[in-house]
Amino acid sequence: MTIIENAGTNRTATWKLRIMEHCERMLSQSGVNARSRDVFGLRCLPGECVLQRAVMVRKKLTAREGRGWLSGTLFCTHFRVAFVPQDSPKPDDNADPVLLGDHDVALASIEKVVVVGPNRTKLVTPNSSLKFTPEELVLYCRDMRVICFLFDRLTPDAQVIEITYTIAKTYQPLKPGSVLSFQNAALGSVEMKQFLSNRRRDTHMNWFESVLDWEQELERCGASGWRVSSVNDRFEMSTSLPRFIVVPQKVLDTELKKSFAHFNEGRIPRWCWRHPRGSDLLRMASFQNNIYHEKDDIRNLEMVLFGCQSSLCVVVELGEELPSPADIQLAHSRLRALCLGDISTSVSVPDDKWLSTLESTHWLDYTRSCLRKASEVACLLRGGHLTVALQEAEDRDMSCVVSSLVQVMCDPHCRTQHGFQSLVQKEWVMAGHRFYSRINYHRDNDKEEAPVFLIFLDCVWQLWSQYPSRFQLTEDFLLALHDSIHLPLFSSFLANCQRERCKRSQNLGQSYTPVNGWRDVLHPDSSSDPSDPPLPPVWDWALQYSKHRQDRFTQPIPPTPPLQPLLNGNLNTNPDTHRLTDAIPGSVFLLSRGTFSCPANLLPWRSSSSGVYKKSHRRAPSSENVPGLERLLKAWALTELPQGLTSTSGPQGPLDPYEPLLPLLMGPCMGLWRECYLRGALHAQAFSHPISANHPHPVERLAREVQQLKDKLDQVSSSTDPNPSAKTAEPRRTDTNLNQNTNNGTFLFPSSRPQGTGVPRAAPLPTSINHQTSRGSPPASAPPFRSSHKDSSGSSKHTFLFGHSSSTEARPDQRYYPAPNNAKLSKSNGSIAS
Numbered sequence: 001m002t003i004i005e006n007a008g009t010n011r012t013a014t015w016k017l018r019i020m021e022h023c024e025r026m027l028s029q030s031g032v033n034a035r036s037r038d039v040f041g042l043r044c045l046p047g048e049c050v051l052q053r054a055v056m057v058r059k060k061l062t063a064r065e066g067r068g069w070l071s072g073t074l075f076c077t078h079f080r081v082a083f084v085p086q087d088s089p090k091p092d093d094n095a096d097p098v099l100l101g102d103h104d105v106a107l108a109s110i111e112k113v114v115v116v117g118p119n120r121t122k123l124v125t126p127n128s129s130l131k132f133t134p135e136e137l138v139l140y141c142r143d144m145r146v147i148c149f150l151f152d153r154l155t156p157d158a159q160v161i162e163i164t165y166t167i168a169k170t171y172q173p174l175k176p177g178s179v180l181s182f183q184n185a186a187l188g189s190v191e192m193k194q195f196l197s198n199r200r201r202d203t204h205m206n207w208f209e210s211v212l213d214w215e216q217e218l219e220r221c222g223a224s225g226w227r228v229s230s231v232n233d234r235f236e237m238s239t240s241l242p243r244f245i246v247v248p249q250k251v252l253d254t255e256l257k258k259s260f261a262h263f264n265e266g267r268i269p270r271w272c273w274r275h276p277r278g279s280d281l282l283r284m285a286s287f288q289n290n291i292y293h294e295k296d297d298i299r300n301l302e303m304v305l306f307g308c309q310s311s312l313c314v315v316v317e318l319g320e321e322l323p324s325p326a327d328i329q330l331a332h333s334r335l336r337a338l339c340l341g342d343i344s345t346s347v348s349v350p351d352d353k354w355l356s357t358l359e360s361t362h363w364l365d366y367t368r369s370c371l372r373k374a375s376e377v378a379c380l381l382r383g384g385h386l387t388v389a390l391q392e393a394e395d396r397d398m399s400c401v402v403s404s405l406v407q408v409m410c411d412p413h414c415r416t417q418h419g420f421q422s423l424v425q426k427e428w429v430m431a432g433h434r435f436y437s438r439i440n441y442h443r444d445n446d447k448e449e450a451p452v453f454l455i456f457l458d459c460v461w462q463l464w465s466q467y468p469s470r471f472q473l474t475e476d477f478l479l480a481l482h483d484s485i486h487l488p489l490f491s492s493f494l495a496n497c498q499r500e501r502c503k504r505s506q507n508l509g510q511s512y513t514p515v516n517g518w519r520d521v522l523h524p525d526s527s528s529d530p531s532d533p534p535l536p537p538v539w540d541w542a543l544q545y546s547k548h549r550q551d552r553f554t555q556p557i558p559p560t561p562p563l564q565p566l567l568n569g570n571l572n573t574n575p576d577t578h579r580l581t582d583a584i585p586g587s588v589f590l591l592s593r594g595t596f597s598c599p600a601n602l603l604p605w606r607s608s609s610s611g612v613y614k615k616s617h618r619r620a621p622s623s624e625n626v627p628g629l630e631r632l633l634k635a636w637a638l639t640e641l642p643q644g645l646t647s648t649s650g651p652q653g654p655l656d657p658y659e660p661l662l663p664l665l666m667g668p669c670m671g672l673w674r675e676c677y678l679r680g681a682l683h684a685q686a687f688s689h690p691i692s693a694n695h696p697h698p699v700e701r702l703a704r705e706v707q708q709l710k711d712k713l714d715q716v717s718s719s720t721d722p723n724p725s726a727k728t729a730e731p732r733r734t735d736t737n738l739n740q741n742t743n744n745g746t747f748l749f750p751s752s753r754p755q756g757t758g759v760p761r762a763a764p765l766p767t768s769i770n771h772q773t774s775r776g777s778p779p780a781s782a783p784p785f786r787s788s789h790k791d792s793s794g795s796s797k798h799t800f801l802f803g804h805s806s807s808t809e810a811r812p813d814q815r816y817y818p819a820p821n822n823a824k825l826s827k828s829n830g831s832i833a834s
Helices: 009-029 157-170 180-187 190-197 211-221 253-262 295-306 325-340 351-361 363-382 398-410 417-429 435-439 452-466 475-484 498-506 547-551 575-580 626-635 681-685 698-720 724-729
Strands: 037-039 042-044 050-060 069-077 080-085 110-117 120-124 136-141 146-151 226-229 245-248 270-274 280-285 312-317 387-392 508-513 517-522 587-592 595-597
Touching (some): 069 157, 211 226, 253 295, 325 351, 398 417, 398 452, 417 475, 452 475
Parallel strands (some): 280 387
Antiparallel strands (some): 050 069, 050 146, 110 136, 245 270, 270 280, 587 595
């Protein structure tokens, strides 16, 4: 079916002229010095004007919002699509401006606009023409949300058509490859610039923008043998590295300058984090093999590579086992198509093919591989007295993922909100991740687009779902950060490195003369403009969310006890890593595919016959095979495992807070981030007229039936058990099932947390998921299941990784139910792990 109908250039020009005239008229009616304006009940930002509105519109609500529909007025400005409920209180003009309200969506976040009419759907573009009056308006967003509006029969047809055309013609930038229109629309007014310039930064987090910030991090981690170097202060050594880097104290800046040419883009080995047991984590790009290595250069290179250690360095190659940015982009595109579908073309996945199609996207495989590699590095660092260097060709993508995950696993500070924000600021923003290219705000460079940061957030969510009580930050915080990355309004994401951010904020360039050296000068050809609005950091949450929303970003956790002093800085209990410490001082090992090796070309300046290496092919503590990780966990006598699983080895008691949170990576333990990826599934694939709020959703009916069958099975098994005393010897979870089905062994529903775990618990709904959400568009309730599906297998087999179960660590307000073996799961599947 043809979805684009050209209406001619004259119609487009007329619409653009009409929008501009409407903007000027609305601005002339408003006060210039007003902090905000109340236009038809909508609180506008300073300088924001309403382009079109439609009355008597109903917004489709999710289960979190109460289900059903909410009546109100729909607005379209040159920055956002706003919905104001009819019973909402009058906006307070004296309050600080909020960029997006609870029911708003930024135009820059919209991916496509679809209208639903009598027996047809249509994709609306700026050049489309409508031959019918839409009944429903559906906005597909880049952040996986789907917003659905229903026009009442009393809504004037002219308003319906006008606002549909206005949204379709405004959500795309006027000039392809430009996002300045959205920035200026939201932040470009004089009042907004003044307001942003007076904003204060969060003093509780580390911004890593000064020498003092880096020294504070060194002091926090106890890295006494390192110092902060300003050798790259003017970005002349490396344009993608930050102004300040951390190097060993014994390396002078004059010697350090000779090392930059030996690495891609000048990204030399530099310190990231120090494990409390004495190991250091470094990051670096690949070596330049075509560079001549002088004797002094070799000494400096090895001093930087070994850091403060003198015995052992392990280089972890990330390019072989982790997905490339192109792989991640393809997997994310497939995942998006699977979760949201395309109603404009009526393309959908059959119910019985949904899980296998999910597996074919490889998104969970890539998430698992990132967690696996981070687990390996965390195991190595725990040994103490090691230098682990993460090596990637350009050191700007997967090294960000692995280094951040390692610190989240091992450092409790990074699992708090401010600690996590500081971690992202250090390992992503300052380290030179290409946010601007990878997110593709311009939408004109598909070759560079890849949601690398989003797969990192997914990995953090996997850890959170298995260890919820060890995180202060909540799923709401991760979801808010996921959604914010799609808004081209924040300095954190609108640049590829610190140098670009400095040039935009200061409008300065650099020139070199033999007499004056490097000097900052005004760059007339810079892409930035003095009239460009100041861009706030993404961590200024008050610009996006109310105080009530921000309160849901964190949860109380027990305070982390202070680290006990270590004898010689090394309490290594891992036998494999312990054997590695017997290597000759100065040995360098390569960890690749779970194996330690010493290839001759690992360090280009060393020859294979130098006698420095000690050959070794011992297996590393790898999680390539789950039994290997299981043996490692048992060797460490971990007493608390994900989802409340416990090991019989080792004494029962509180864990060392700095033991790494190693995730379980088997199929049943890896889940789909339902609150993010499936929150728009119902809106995208199910369109209907308002239903009674008292009418149970089909998924609720199925959940009740499954729970009733499960309760009956428990009763039958308890009444027929010939040895009840043996059954009570080992605690059994009645609210958890790690049952593997034939597709991928994923969970059907989340599990509920028992009382007394230290995490606040909201009142759970009897049969629906009760989660807090963000951005005003909570996740959709689980899509409808066919009510005729029953569990005819009569089995509730539990498959635990270590053969033990308990209820000490579980997801809040959730329950796991076994998936029916013969059930056909819905295409907008609610059966994926929470």
